[in-house]
Amino acid sequence: MKRRTLCFLLLCWVMALQAKIIVVCASCPIQSVKQAIEQAQDGDVVRIESGVYREGLLLVDKKISISGHNFPVLDGGGKDEILIIHADSVLVEGLEFRNAGRSNLKDLAALRIRRSRHFCIRNNRIFDAYFGIYVERSAQGCISDNQVLGKSEKEATSGNAIHAWYADSLEIVNNYLSGYRDGIYLEFVNHSQVADNLSEGNLRYGLHFMFSNDDEYGCNTFRDNGAGVAVMFSKRIFMFDNLFDHNWGTAAYGLLLKEIYDAHIAGNRFTQNTIGIFLEGATRIEYRHNLFKNNGWAIQMTGGCLDNHFSANDFETNTLDMVVNSRVNNNTFNGNYWSEYAGYDLDRDGTGDVPHRPVKLFSYILNQSPESIVLLRSFFIDLLNYSEKISPVFTPQEVSDQSPLMQSVL
Amino acid sequence: MLKILKYTLFDLLRSRWSYLYFAFYLVFTAALLFLSGDVSKVVVSLMNVILILSPLIATMFGVMYYYNSRDFIELLLAQPLRRTHIFWGQYLGVALSLSVSLLLGIGIPFTFYGIFHAAGLGHFLTLLMDGIILSFIFSGIAFLIALRHENKIKGFGLAILMWLFFAVIYDGLVLMLLIWFRDYPLEATSLGLALFNPIDLSRILILLQLDISALMGYTGAVFQKFLGSQMGMLLSFGALLLWLLFPAWGIRQSALAKDF
Numbered sequence: 001m002k003r004r005t006l007c008f009l010l011l012c013w014v015m016a017l018q019a020k021i022i023v024v025c026a027s028c029p030i031q032s033v034k035q036a037i038e039q040a041q042d043g044d045v046v047r048i049e050s051g052v053y054r055e056g057l058l059l060v061d062k063k064i065s066i067s068g069h070n071f072p073v074l075d076g077g078g079k080d081e082i083l084i085i086h087a088d089s090v091l092v093e094g095l096e097f098r099n100a101g102r103s104n105l106k107d108l109a110a111l112r113i114r115r116s117r118h119f120c121i122r123n124n125r126i127f128d129a130y131f132g133i134y135v136e137r138s139a140q141g142c143i144s145d146n147q148v149l150g151k152s153e154k155e156a157t158s159g160n161a162i163h164a165w166y167a168d169s170l171e172i173v174n175n176y177l178s179g180y181r182d183g184i185y186l187e188f189v190n191h192s193q194v195a196d197n198l199s200e201g202n203l204r205y206g207l208h209f210m211f212s213n214d215d216e217y218g219c220n221t222f223r224d225n226g227a228g229v230a231v232m233f234s235k236r237i238f239m240f241d242n243l244f245d246h247n248w249g250t251a252a253y254g255l256l257l258k259e260i261y262d263a264h265i266a267g268n269r270f271t272q273n274t275i276g277i278f279l280e281g282a283t284r285i286e287y288r289h290n291l292f293k294n295n296g297w298a299i300q301m302t303g304g305c306l307d308n309h310f311s312a313n314d315f316e317t318n319t320l321d322m323v324v325n326s327r328v329n330n331n332t333f334n335g336n337y338w339s340e341y342a343g344y345d346l347d348r349d350g351t352g353d354v355p356h357r358p359v360k361l362f363s364y365i366l367n368q369s370p371e372s373i374v375l376l377r378s379f380f381i382d383l384l385n386y387s388e389k390i391s392p393v394f395t396p397q398e399v400s401d402q403s404p405l406m407q408s409v410l
Numbered sequence: 411m412l413k414i415l416k417y418t419l420f421d422l423l424r425s426r427w428s429y430l431y432f433a434f435y436l437v438f439t440a441a442l443l444f445l446s447g448d449v450s451k452v453v454v455s456l457m458n459v460i461l462i463l464s465p466l467i468a469t470m471f472g473v474m475y476y477y478n479s480r481d482f483i484e485l486l487l488a489q490p491l492r493r494t495h496i497f498w499g500q501y502l503g504v505a506l507s508l509s510v511s512l513l514l515g516i517g518i519p520f521t522f523y524g525i526f527h528a529a530g531l532g533h534f535l536t537l538l539m540d541g542i543i544l545s546f547i548f549s550g551i552a553f554l555i556a557l558r559h560e561n562k563i564k565g566f567g568l569a570i571l572m573w574l575f576f577a578v579i580y581d582g583l584v585l586m587l588l589i590w591f592r593d594y595p596l597e598a599t600s601l602g603l604a605l606f607n608p609i610d611l612s613r614i615l616i617l618l619q620l621d622i623s624a625l626m627g628y629t630g631a632v633f634q635k636f637l638g639s640q641m642g643m644l645l646s647f648g649a650l651l652l653w654l655l656f657p658a659w660g661i662r663q664s665a666l667a668k669d670f
Contacts, residue, residue, distance in 0.1 A: 365585070365589070368589060368592060369588045369589050371588050371596045371600040371633075372584075372585055372588045372589070372600070374584075374600045374603075374604050374614065375581055375584065376617060377454070377613060377617065378581045378610065379458070379462055379577055379578055379581070380578050380581035380582050380585070381581065381585075
């Protein structure tokens with residue numbers, strides 16, 4: 001056993017000895033990144049000093065590290081992609097990507113990772129690319145601490161900041177993503193983690209899941225996007241401690257759930273979104289300890305939503321807490337705090353003695369005739385809501401919280 | 411006209427009802443600000459009260475003041491004064507005294523709160539302006555009703571009915587209309603209908619200030635165009651100003667035609 005360890009250490013030492021550092025700078029023997037990559041062998045480090053390098057497309061097909069010092073600029077000249085990684089165990093850090101090509105026919109990316117395992121992309125800056133970082137058929141990679149900034153104006157002619165397609169076990173951590181179509185787009189991406197990112201000002205979604213299973217995202221901030229996060233056609237997604245803030249506009253959601261199963265949504269904050277959570281065909285989902293504050297609609301539930309369980313959430317000063325458009329459902333609400341709740345707690349056990357019905361008559365009316373929103377907050381509507389609350393006729397009886405909390409939980 | 415206005419104004423400012431009205435707003439606003447520090451929340455709560463109360467009080471005051479000062483009006487009519495000046499002077503006096511109560515009642519607590527350095531100044535000013543304009547419009551209409559009806563009971567009844575119509579019934583009718591004809595595109599219609607009710611107009615003006623415009627824009631393109639731009643603001647404000655002119659013009663017509 002001892003011998004084996006010794007052998008291993010020796011091997012490591014030999015390998016470390018073999019790895020060499022190739023420095024690229026304007027006054028060095030090697031002035032071109034392309035040349036440096038060609039000379040490098042598996043395990044080498046290409047170290048790029050600050051400066052501007054206009055070399056077009058660079059292909060990395062060896063297990064090397066590319067490390068920038070003081071953010072050297074790789075300028076793509078606006079024609080093609082800048083860096084393609086087509087090997088396992090590649091590290092790219094400290095680079096700045098500019099002038100990557102745009103095309104409406106091909107999905108050009110500033111940095112593409114193709115069929116790679118154990119890659120790591122960290123601490124880079126990417127400006128005004130069509131796609132920022134494009135991961136395809138890769139696994140076990142990390143994408144962290146990058147800044148990807150764009151100036152997209154139209155959804156149809158723009159790409160995503162981080163785009164992953166057929167990937168597994170990715171870690172996307174602490175990136176800043178702004179000005180693209182989607183901040184992060186995951187399609188057929190499983191067992192991955194998205195954490196601590198700030199995604200704001202993107203045209204469509206801050207984060208977008210398609211056909212991706214067993215992923216989790218937490219502690220991210222999604223602000224001022226077309227919609228904060230869209231989770232579609234996915235299973236077993238765990239969403240925790242995110243902030244969905246000010247996704248505000250004519251069709252803006254904090255969180256859009258469409259055809260998803262078995263998700264957990266916990267500890268998130270939804271503030272100032274036009275619609276906090278929009279559900280369509282969402283099944284077997286647990287919502288706990290989320291805060292919904294100052295949203296237009298906190299929750300809008302449309303057809304085919306089964307087994308959604310809301311407990312210990314806070315609904316505070318939303319214009320409308322809940323819109324439900326079907327009467328038959330088995331979704332439950334239990335032990336939430338509703339700032340609209342007007343009941344009492346005579347036995348002092350912390351929960352109200354009369355059930356709370358979060359669906360107001362006005363939300364029902366809005367469903368029938370959306371134009372009646374002009375009557376929002378009018379005295380007549382208040383009267384209607386009040387009389388409906390006393391004796392419900394139109395609003396679904398089943399949608400009620402049997403033990404509403406008297407104090408907020410968060 | 412100014413002299414009559416001044417006389418009416420000071421007469422009313424000495425009245426105990428003006429103080430009561432002022433005190434109500436003062437206490438109510440102060441309590442709201444004390445209970446919740448969020449300006450926009452306070453504005454929404456105040457909005458509900460002002461949109462109902464200020465037209466109601468203005469209506470009552472207008473009718474009452476006219477009937478109470480009938481003898482004085484007859485005395486004035488014997489003097490070489492223009493009729494329009496007499497009635498306009500009295501009407502403006504009533505409206506101004508109500509506005510002063512409202513302005514001070516809401517303004518003082520907000521000033522102490524430090525609204526002039528806070529973020530919600532725009533919301534607050536819109537609310538105040540709405541309250542004042544509504545006072546003017548409704549005291550004017552009340553004056554007009556009183557002028558046209560010698561019978562006090564009838565005048566009172568009509569004035570209250572008018573208030574009830576604008577504050578409650580109108581919205582009910584609009585809602586019924588919207589639900590009946592929901593198969594048709596009604597965006598423009600619903601906005602158009604709002605223009606015919608000063609209370610609805612004021613409400614929409616405040617809601618536009620409060621960022622609820624995006625919420626309303628959710629419904630469709632017409633709303634978005636109307637509410638998302640300055641045009642909505644200008645149009646509703648313009649309509650409110652037209653509403654201001656209507657009672658003044660009506661008082662003039664009635665005053666000139668009336669046989670005392």
